[in-house]
Amino acid sequence: MTQLRARLFRFAAYCPAKHTINTMRLPLNTLTGLALLCALGMSVPAALGTESFEQAKHGKFTTLSTKYGPMSCRDGVAEIGGGGKSGKSSLRMFGGQDTELKLDLKDTPSREVRLSAWAERWTGQAPFEFSIVAVGPKGEKKIYDGKDIRTGGFNTRIEAGVPAGTRSLVFKLTSPENKGLKLDDLFIVPCIPMKVNPQVEMASSAYPVMVRIPCSPVLSLKVQTDGCLNPQFLTAVNLDFTGTTKLSDIESVTVVRGEEAPPIQHGEDPFLKDASQVLGTVKLSGSSRPQVSVKGKLELDPGDNYLWACVTMKKGASLDGRVVVRPASVVAGNKLMKVANAAPVAQRIGVAVVKHGDFNSKFYRIPGLDRSRKGTLLAVYDIRYNHSGDLPANIDVGVSRSTDGGRTWSDVKIAMDDSKIDPSLGATKGVGDPAILVDEKTGRIWVAAIWSHKHSIWGSKSGDNSPEACGQLVLAYSDDDGLTWSKPINITEQTKDKDWRILFNGPGNGICMKDGTLVFAAQYWDGKGVPWSTIVYSKDQGKTWHCGTGVNQQTTEAQVIELKDGSIMINARCNWGGSRVVGVTKDLGKTWEKHPTNRTPQLREPVCQGSLLAVDGVPGAGRVVLFSNPNTTSGRSHMTLKASTDDAGSWPEDKWLLYDARNCWGYSCLAPVDKNHVGVLYESQGALNFLKIPYKEVLNAGSAR
Known part of the structure; x- marks a missing residue:
């Protein structure tokens, strides 16, 4: 074993369960293959591969079938749960007392083999001890001491030699109650020439x-x-x-x-x-x-x-x-x-409009995008200086401008600084989740956001609209094409019912209706904390603002468009998952009707924000409605543009364009770039990326497959 390098078994992290690795590919007959395997250290042929627990049923177990043999433990000390190293599942061991999990090897090695796995602690608290013991004809032998396993991230590599004759492996854990260890990508391999x-x-x-x-x-x-x-x-x-x-x-x-x-x-x-x-x-x-x-x-x-x-x-x-x-x-x-x-x-x-390190910020999230009357693209977003988490935190609303169709972007500027909203109140806890809107009548550019003062917005209370009691809905505007921004305006008292816990905008962008009405999507939480998507609107160019009623319970982040008949469609994230809630109002949110595409599988979602955009005058198509979100019901990946040519009445699959397949944080925002292109600003993980996509590629996506 001295020829093995310490880093030799890093590979198991890259071998999901669905890709079984055959450590021996035998062009021989079965008897010859058996003899060769035994000579090389395995008593019987083994289809060795990574055990990533992807096929195991989630939940606690006392016995579990694995590629290397059955695992067993007493009730309540181990389970299969979500969040794996290479897949969606992992093995979790619980502490609270000395815990043991035994793996009985179905193939007893006749010579030493190697074991590898990835591990993480899911507690930083003491005590914490973890070890692996090999049990064979000569008794027990500790082969791994995991006292230095790190917390979170599956960043610790387990490597151990398994002695010849080992019949079982015992995983031993001591940790605080309801805390413990995660294991994933278990791999055992015989030692033969590569x-x-x-x-x-x-x-x-x-x-x-x-x-x-x-x-x-x-x-x-x-x-x-x-x-x-x-x-x-x-x-x-x-x-x-x-x-x-x-x-x-x-x-x-x-x-x-x-x-x-x-x-x-x-x-x-x-x-x-x-x-x-x-x-x-x-x-x-x-x-x-x-x-x-x-x-x-x-x-x-x-x-x-x-x-x-x-x-x-x-x-x-x-x-x-x-x-x-x-x-x-x-x-x-x-x-x-x-x-x-x-x-x-x-x-x-x-192009990455903003990324790690820009403006001394670690992360950027929550994209909003719109085009000014001068043709300038304006991107707004959360500047999450210290970490990727939501409000309350050190967060400002940033803005970047592009005057060349998205090819290059200006440096980060501040559109809203939480410390300047009401300096008399002292320290605050951030402003974020922006949405942007261009008033097509006046050219004024509006940004809406939620402001947190000295408390968690998620802990907002009903009965009081003050900054001390609940999150605040604030606006800022620019009259010079996004170069400078007004002092934020607090419209909470105008719009929020005191019986609600909180009211705030939906991130992304709003609309200016044909009659000049300005509309932002929004959500409020009623007195019981149940969320409802709605709209906030102004009929006097932003002098006064009003709020509608909720479209459906358990709806949150939303986007709106004006339909051809002058009604407003809202397309909302739904906590029930699976697909979007879609409603229509003809009276500025006083009443809502379900749209025929409400909860349609054509608008599937993994409980995530999505973007909706209506564009008139698309060459060869006329009016086109576009929708962007992660096109999946689980996880956030497969960012997809979908097009409708019947005013959002249907979303045929031959007009679905996958624009980024990778895992991401899933938020996006659409805006027209020019008569031939739509722009999409979307989240990677910490950066905001921009793509310019021809309308015709979305409309003809099916023919390109």
Whole structure:
């Protein structure tokens, strides 16, 4: 075992349960295969792979079937729950007393094998002790001491040698009551000389590359190995960028090892933090050759190795272009290997409007987007200086402007500073969740937000509209195209019923109706704390404001459009999950009717904000209504644009355009860029990305599949 490197088993994190790793691929008959496996240390053939608990039923258990044999424990000390390292599930052990969980190995090793897993504490409190004990014919042997396991994030790698003859493994835990340990991606592998599988696989989806974000992934290559002795090396990845709109817009190409899923990037580059995982980088500045060979020496891990081809774009790269790349071949284990399904991949080009580190802020969230009468794009958002959490916190409303159709953006400016809303009240706890609206009659630009003063807005109380009792609905405006902003105006007393706990705007954007009425989506919580989506509106260019009634209970963040008949449609997030609540009012929110698309599966959602936009005069289509959100009922990913050509009466699947498949925080906002393009400002994880998408690509999305 001395030939094994300490980092050898990092690979299990990159092997979800649905991708079983065959540690031995035997071209022999069954009897010969059995003999070979026994000689190499496994008493019977084992389809070794990562146990990620994805197939296990959620909840507490006393017995559990795994790939390596049955687990058992006394009642109430272990469960399968959500939040895994590589998937959606993990194994949780509870403390409160000395807890033991036993894994009876179905294959007894005849020589030492290796165990690996990922772990996290879900308590920072003492006491905390964790160990793994191997039980065999010679008794018990502690093979792992987990006293240094870190809290949260599955950031601790468990590695241990399992002695020959081990019949069972006992996981022992001591921790505070109702606290404990999470385990995921358990892997056991025999020690045989490494061989590289000549079948290299490519994977990709909608992964737009972002200006201002280093090392944007475009595709992955999976290189598989068997065994863990005498490690092999990856020395080259050959890529072909033929078809890229403008090769000179690419600054560099990097190949780096990562996980199966692409990383979430918010300005800091998670790929490049560990230089040992980078194969190499090639600068493209001045190059006219589309063929690129990225060379280096990267030691391959046992199992699946995911190599990501990434690009860094130059500032000012055209958002109308595409980065097109095809993986030609790789060199691994001193052999040139072709990529099995090497079709060209075309990725959109976008720009990170704000990202980690801008304006000394760690995170940015809650996008709002609109176009001024001068054609300027205005993005508003939460500047979350210290952490990614919601109000109350150190949060201001920021604004960025683009005068060239979203290609470049101004530096962060403050639209609302919580400390300046009412200085007489002293310290406050942030202002955020903005929405933006352009008054098409006057050109004035409005921003709405919620202000928290000395308390949690979620703890707001009914019976009192003062800042000391509840969150406050505030507005600011700009009369110079978003360059400067007024002192915030508190409209809580005008709009909030004292019987409600709180009233605040829906994030994103509002509308100016044809008759000049200004409308923001909003939500209020009634006296029992039940949320209701509604609208806040002004019929006198913002001098006075009024509030409607609720469309449906358990509705929260919403967006509105004006339908062709002059009525208002509201499209709302629903706490019941699954799909959106859609209502229509003809009397500014006094009464609501359910729309035929209410709770339609065509508007599925994972309980998340969404964006709604109506655009008239789209070339070749006339009036088009667009909707953007995570097109899933679980998790936040697969950001999708949907188009309706019958005034939001239906949302046919052939007009659905996936624009970013990656996991994200899910909020987005739509605004017209010009007569041919819609802009979408959306959340990654901590950064806000902008894409400019032709209307015709959404309307013809089905024909492009």
